[in-house]
Amino acid sequence: MSRSLISRRPPFGRGNSGPGRLSPERVQSPLEKLGWKPFFQQQLSLEEYELCEPLRVMAVHRNRLEVAGETGEHSFSLGGVHLPAAVEQRPTVGDWLLLERGTGGYRRLLERSSLFRRMAPGAERVQLIAANVDSVLIVASCNQDFNLSRIERYLALTRAAGSRAYLVLTKADLCAETGDYLEAVKGLRDLPVLAVNALEPDSVAALRAWFGPGETIAMLGSSGVGKSSLLNTLSGMQLAATAGIREDDSKGRHTTRHRALYPLPDGCLLLDSPGMRELGLAGGEEGITAAFDDIDALARQCRFKDCVHEAEPGCAVQAALELGTLDERRLRNWRKLVREISRNQRTLAEQRAEDRALGQFYREVQGHARTRKQRGDE
Numbered sequence: 001m002s003r004s005l006i007s008r009r010p011p012f013g014r015g016n017s018g019p020g021r022l023s024p025e026r027v028q029s030p031l032e033k034l035g036w037k038p039f040f041q042q043q044l045s046l047e048e049y050e051l052c053e054p055l056r057v058m059a060v061h062r063n064r065l066e067v068a069g070e071t072g073e074h075s076f077s078l079g080g081v082h083l084p085a086a087v088e089q090r091p092t093v094g095d096w097l098l099l100e101r102g103t104g105g106y107r108r109l110l111e112r113s114s115l116f117r118r119m120a121p122g123a124e125r126v127q128l129i130a131a132n133v134d135s136v137l138i139v140a141s142c143n144q145d146f147n148l149s150r151i152e153r154y155l156a157l158t159r160a161a162g163s164r165a166y167l168v169l170t171k172a173d174l175c176a177e178t179g180d181y182l183e184a185v186k187g188l189r190d191l192p193v194l195a196v197n198a199l200e201p202d203s204v205a206a207l208r209a210w211f212g213p214g215e216t217i218a219m220l221g222s223s224g225v226g227k228s229s230l231l232n233t234l235s236g237m238q239l240a241a242t243a244g245i246r247e248d249d250s251k252g253r254h255t256t257r258h259r260a261l262y263p264l265p266d267g268c269l270l271l272d273s274p275g276m277r278e279l280g281l282a283g284g285e286e287g288i289t290a291a292f293d294d295i296d297a298l299a300r301q302c303r304f305k306d307c308v309h310e311a312e313p314g315c316a317v318q319a320a321l322e323l324g325t326l327d328e329r330r331l332r333n334w335r336k337l338v339r340e341i342s343r344n345q346r347t348l349a350e351q352r353a354e355d356r357a358l359g360q361f362y363r364e365v366q367g368h369a370r371t372r373k374q375r376g377d378e
C-alpha cells in the first residue's frame with residue numbers, strides 16, 4: 001500500500017478535529033475500516049451508544065445477513081426480526097444496523113448517506129441495490145459489449161444517488177486501439193476514465209489513487225466486463241469466481257450471483273455484484289439532469305418553455321443536432337431515460353397509494369372488530 005497516495009487525500013469528517021477524525025497518520029479502527037464515519041456516529045443516542053453495537057451489512061441472503069463489526073464477521077438470522085413492510089426500510093448491502101450487545105437483538109437501521117435502487121425487473125416494485133456507497137466504479141469493456149447509452153444510464157443512477165462516478169474500461173490488453181473507446185466517452189463530463197487490463201496488478205494500480213481508506217465503492221457493469229476480476233486483482237486474493245465470456249457476442253455468463261462487500265488491503269471497501277440485465281431507473285430526475293447537463297443547458301435556451309424539442313421554432317436542442325454539437329444517439333437516450341423515470345414514478349406513486357389504502361382498510365376492519373368486541377357483539 002502506498003502511503004503517499006493516502007496522504008494526498010483530505011481526511012474524512014471535514015471540520016472535525018476531535019478523536020473521531022480519520023487522518024492519514026492515524027491507524028484506522030476496525031469500524032473505520034468498514035466505512036464507519038462521523039455521519040453514522042452522530043445518529044447514535046447515548047443509550048444506543050452504551051447498549052448497542054453497530055454492524056455493517058456485508059451480504060444479504062434470503063433469511064440471513066452477513067454482518068461485520070468491531071468483533072469481526074458473523075451471520076445474523078432475520079428469523080425473529082420484525083422488519084418494516086416498506087422495501088426501502090429493510091437492510092441492504094452496505095447498511096449500518098444496530099444490534100443490542102449481549103442479546104444480539106435487532107434495534108434499527110442507521111440513516112443512509114446514499115441509496116442505490118432500481119425498478120425490479122418484471123415487477124412494479126423498487127429493489128434496493130446498496131446503501132452508503134461513496135463512489136461508483138462504472139465498468140465497461142473495450143469490446144463488442146461496450147455501450148455508451150448504458151454508461152449514461154449508470155451515470156444517471158449514480159448522480160441520482162449522490163455518489164461520485166468513475167469509469168474503468170477493461171480488456172484494454174485485448175483491443176488493438178483503446179483510443180476509439182476513450183474518444184467515445186470524452187463527452188461525459190466529470191467522469192475520470194482509465195483503460196486497464198483488469199487481470200494485471202500494475203495496470204489497475206492507478207485506480208488506487210481514486211479511492212481513500214474507509215471509502216465504499218460499488219461496481220456497476222454488465223456481466224463479463226471484469227468486475228470480479230478487478231476485485232481479485234485489487235485485493236491480491238481470489239475473493240470471487242470469474243468465468244470466460246461468450247465468444248460470439250462478448251457477453252458474460254452471470255458468474256457472480258450475490259452482492260457482497262469486500263474490505264481491501266488499502267482500507268477501502270469494494271462491492272462486487274452480478275451484472276444486472278436491467279437497471280430500471282426508479283426515481284431521481286436530478287440524476288438525469290446531472291448526467292445530461294449539456295442537454296439541460298440547451299433546453300433552457302429554447303424559445304418556448306414547454307418545448308419538447310421536436311419541430312418547435314427556436315429549439316436550441318434541434319439547432320445543436322443540426323450543428324453536430326449534440327449527438328442524436330445521446331438525445332435519444334436522454335428521451336428514453338426521462339420517459340422511463342416518469343413512467344416508473346407514476347407506477348410507484350400508484351403502488352404507494354394502493355398500499356396506503358390497504359393499510360387504512362385493515363386499520364378500519366381492526367377498529368370495527370374492537371368496537372364489536374367492546375359492545376359484546378358476536
Ligand SMILES: Nc1nc2c(ncn2[C@@H]2O[C@H](COP(=O)(O)OP(=O)(O)OP(=O)(O)O)[C@@H](O)[C@H]2O)c(=O)[nH]1
Pocket residue numbers: 170171172173174196197198199221222223224225226227228229230241242243244245252253254255256257273274275276
Ligand atoms: N484479458 C483480459 N481479460 C479480462 C479482463 N477483465 C476481465 N477479463 C476476463 O473476462 C471474463 C469475465 O470476467 P469477470 O470478472 O468474471 O466478469 P464480471 O463482470 O464479474 O461478470 P459477472 O459476475 O457475470 O457479472 C473472465 O474470463 C476474465 O478473466 C481484462 O482486462 N483483460
Ligand SMILES: [Mg+2]
Pocket residue numbers: 227228229240241242255256272273274275
Ligand atoms: Mg462477477
Ligand SMILES: [Zn+2]
Pocket residue numbers: 299302303307308309310312314315316317318
Ligand atoms: Zn427545444
